[in-house]
Amino acid sequence: MPQIALPVPAWAAPAVTGFARYALPALALLILLRCAVSMLSGGVEKEVWGWLTLPNGGRCELTNWENIVGRAGSSDVVLDYRTVSRTHAALTRDPAGRWTVIDLRSKGGTLLRGKELREPSLVRSGDTLTFGGVNTVFVASTLRDEETQAELRRRPGTRIHPGATLILLTAFILLLGLEYTLNAGAEVSFAVPAVFLTLLLLVWSCYVITRALRRTGFEVETLAFMLTAVGFGVCAGSDPDALVKELVCLTAGLALYFALGWYLRDLGRVKALRALMGAAGIGLLLVNLLTAGSIFGAKNWLSVGGISFQPSEFVKICFIFTGAATLDRLYARRNLVVFVCFAAACVMCLAAMSDFGTAAVFFTAYIVIAFMRSGSFATVLLSLAGTGFAAFIVITARPYVLARFATWGHAWDAPHDGGFQQVRTMAAAASGGLFGLGGGKGWFHRVFAADTDMVFGVVAEELGLLMAVLAVAALVIIAVFAVRSAGSARSSFYAIAACAAVTVLLTQLTLNVFGSVDILPFTGVTFPLVSKGGSSLMATWGLLAFVKAADARQNASFAIRLRRRREPRRKKAGEEDEDA
Numbered sequence: 001m002p003q004i005a006l007p008v009p010a011w012a013a014p015a016v017t018g019f020a021r022y023a024l025p026a027l028a029l030l031i032l033l034r035c036a037v038s039m040l041s042g043g044v045e046k047e048v049w050g051w052l053t054l055p056n057g058g059r060c061e062l063t064n065w066e067n068i069v070g071r072a073g074s075s076d077v078v079l080d081y082r083t084v085s086r087t088h089a090a091l092t093r094d095p096a097g098r099w100t101v102i103d104l105r106s107k108g109g110t111l112l113r114g115k116e117l118r119e120p121s122l123v124r125s126g127d128t129l130t131f132g133g134v135n136t137v138f139v140a141s142t143l144r145d146e147e148t149q150a151e152l153r154r155r156p157g158t159r160i161h162p163g164a165t166l167i168l169l170t171a172f173i174l175l176l177g178l179e180y181t182l183n184a185g186a187e188v189s190f191a192v193p194a195v196f197l198t199l200l201l202l203v204w205s206c207y208v209i210t211r212a213l214r215r216t217g218f219e220v221e222t223l224a225f226m227l228t229a230v231g232f233g234v235c236a237g238s239d240p241d242a243l244v245k246e247l248v249c250l251t252a253g254l255a256l257y258f259a260l261g262w263y264l265r266d267l268g269r270v271k272a273l274r275a276l277m278g279a280a281g282i283g284l285l286l287v288n289l290l291t292a293g294s295i296f297g298a299k300n301w302l303s304v305g306g307i308s309f310q311p312s313e314f315v316k317i318c319f320i321f322t323g324a325a326t327l328d329r330l331y332a333r334r335n336l337v338v339f340v341c342f343a344a345a346c347v348m349c350l351a352a353m354s355d356f357g358t359a360a361v362f363f364t365a366y367i368v369i370a371f372m373r374s375g376s377f378a379t380v381l382l383s384l385a386g387t388g389f390a391a392f393i394v395i396t397a398r399p400y401v402l403a404r405f406a407t408w409g410h411a412w413d414a415p416h417d418g419g420f421q422q423v424r425t426m427a428a429a430a431s432g433g434l435f436g437l438g439g440g441k442g443w444f445h446r447v448f449a450a451d452t453d454m455v456f457g458v459v460a461e462e463l464g465l466l467m468a469v470l471a472v473a474a475l476v477i478i479a480v481f482a483v484r485s486a487g488s489a490r491s492s493f494y495a496i497a498a499c500a501a502v503t504v505l506l507t508q509l510t511l512n513v514f515g516s517v518d519i520l521p522f523t524g525v526t527f528p529l530v531s532k533g534g535s536s537l538m539a540t541w542g543l544l545a546f547v548k549a550a551d552a553r554q555n556a557s558f559a560i561r562l563r564r565r566r567e568p569r570r571k572k573a574g575e576e577d578e579d580a
Helices: 012-040 143-152 162-183 191-212 219-238 240-263 267-291 311-323 333-352 356-374 377-397 399-407 420-432 455-462 465-486 492-516 534-549
Strands: 003-005 050-053 059-062 066-070 089-093 099-103 110-112 121-123 128-131 134-140 187-189 302-304 307-309
Touching: 012 162, 012 219, 012 465, 050 089, 099 110, 099 134, 162 191, 162 219, 187 191, 187 240, 191 219, 191 240, 219 240, 219 455, 219 465, 219 534, 240 267, 240 534, 267 302, 267 311, 267 333, 307 311, 311 333, 311 356, 311 492, 311 534, 333 356, 356 492, 420 455, 420 465, 420 492, 455 465, 455 492, 465 492, 465 534, 492 534
Parallel strands: none
Antiparallel strands: 003 187, 050 059, 050 134, 066 089, 089 099, 099 121, 110 128, 128 134, 302 307
């Protein structure tokens, strides 16, 4: 990459970089606070899509597209009658407004218009539904109801405008890029300023696209871009020539983010693609296992046409896509068994590749998906027991894995052997203090794999411990938001996928940060969006599409279809003429 000579006065560089050391964490803190307030303040507003009128005259709201009817307190519609099973039936709605009732092998049976329900059947507004002898009347929301509801719900961006937050993010990216450019000296790689300016162009382009789609929620993207900018800074200090590759991967990741978000709008096509995604995930891992060469003991890289990538990063998307089945299959035992086998195959392939850190990430996501799908602690405990036995076999067969566990908590006892990475990470973090030595001025980035597996130490040394903690907080805010949004997500697919996606991100974050400072065993997984690596960057943006799909705030998510401004009023399926 060509170098450029900067005509900067001798006094200017120290002044600008000195200012940046204190201004960058302040800007990051303001960005985090504004996003957190916008994402987490106020109550969770649920959408009402219909009602069940009860024998006593009361009405139970149907607040999801998939609703469990039963006696259990965890049901969406609780019918506290002895004749009603704990999970009795399900009422599901498709994007076109058609409702379907499904009996979940209840003891008392389900009747539709007085006839026993033997298979999933369409239900219309005004139909009588009988659950275990309890008569109810189904009423679907009308188009007028939904339009009124949409007008009354809060829209993100009214109190905390995303444009103002984006101006802060612009200042953050410009100042970060300027710091790394000036600290590189008189001869700096042209890629450093060029990539940071292009990053700004991508940020504003994404914002313009979302506004053109009439979406006002941009907090998830803002936090993700802030972390991506920090990751570009790490790369600028350790390997400036790799910045262009990182930028290309970011562009591809953004394309994946918008494409996947658009695809998730239609749960019908999601359902149709689920088996193919599962096969693609297993296929990628098998090709990786059978053809890849071993690099530092792990076979987790593939090279195609001179381009190297990690298939396991993209399998995370396939894994979540396949696992987050919709409600009509959640309680089918055969379907759950198939998913358990699929998850076991993925984890075994990763273990055979000696990629135990990624295997741990997959297993944690599996636990979340399995519990949200089955609601059974027994399933989770059985899985944990089986994994414990498998871990014992692995440690017995692979002594070097046991050696890593032996070093855990005793890194300072072997600073030149098993504790080499952890000792140097902690030393680098300590030398940076609260505000860091300055972008690119540290020594730790010269240590092998510092900008990937131990990137927390690089950020803490160069940008300060405060910035490193804020980077962790950004991912935590996204995770809390995803879990909070899951309760109001329109579909169980969105809820499970979002929770599984942030589980993957948080597990990676935890293993990377705590592993590098010897609180947990060192596993060598990446810090999402911050660690250098195109595969991880692209896959993380893909995972964020699941988080965005679960955001049910009014006009917030491009993954949720909005009605066109001039769309004529049409009679919905099942509505009476007077409601058209």
